[in-house]
Amino acid sequence: MRLGPPDPNHLTAEQKRVHDIIASGPRGRVRGPLAIWLHRPELAEAAQALGAYCRYGSSLDPKLSELAILCMACVWQAEFEWWAHKPIALKAGLAPEIVEALKAGERPSFADREEAVVHDVVFALSRERRIPDELYAKGTDVLGAERLVDLVGLCGYYTLISMTLNAFDVSLPDGETYELTTR
Structure with missing residues (x-):
């Protein structure tokens, strides 16, 4: 792995806020690309919202x-x-x-x-x-x-x-x- 997730013990307040939003949603945890995106919590927040729609809210079964x-x-x-x-x-x-x-x-x-x-x-x-x-x-x-x-x-x-x-x-x-x- 070239870039791992941010150290969970050293998250900024914004990283922690976005981490908690993702972890408390239907995914239940933060891993893979979502964890990488936490390096840029603004990207992580926007992308996870789109992903939540695509996975859980779309008209596709x-x-x-x-x-x-x-x-x-x-x-x-x-x-x-x-x-x-x-x-x-x-x-x-x-x-x-x-x-x-x-x-x-x-x-x-x-x-x-x-x-x-x-x-x-x-x-x-x-x-x-x-x-x-x-x-x-x-x-x-x-x-x-x-x-x-x-x-x-x-x-x-x-x-x-x-x-x-x-x-x-x-x-x-x-x-x-x-x-x-x-x-």
Whole structure:
């Protein structure tokens, strides 16, 4: 890890305030990129608010949100993100074979149209930097405009997450296995 979280015994008053906001929310703790952002508590506070919306307040159901998050982890090869969200995705009902296909770098075979659209939108945005017209039409048809907006917002937030994880080389907890890359 290039930059660890600030020492919990030496947080500034602002760092402590933001730490406590994050820890008392639905996440229940401060780790990964949120801990890194505490070096700039203003960033941590703003980003965690966006993240709380993307994870817990969006119009996407948890299974679709977690699928999108795992897709973003694959795009960015963000191991911590994958490690943190894989069990959440499985618990939310994402099929294990979808998770395994993503891990292998393959496009899963989807029985669910919503899952297929979420996957395709995430990868189109990440690779092509836009949503092609045909996919956009399919996305608005299958997800509707509101959920498509939330999906794009989630992609933006998890780009920030992934960049932070990769820039500061955030490691997995001791004893955990890297699944997307070899280290």
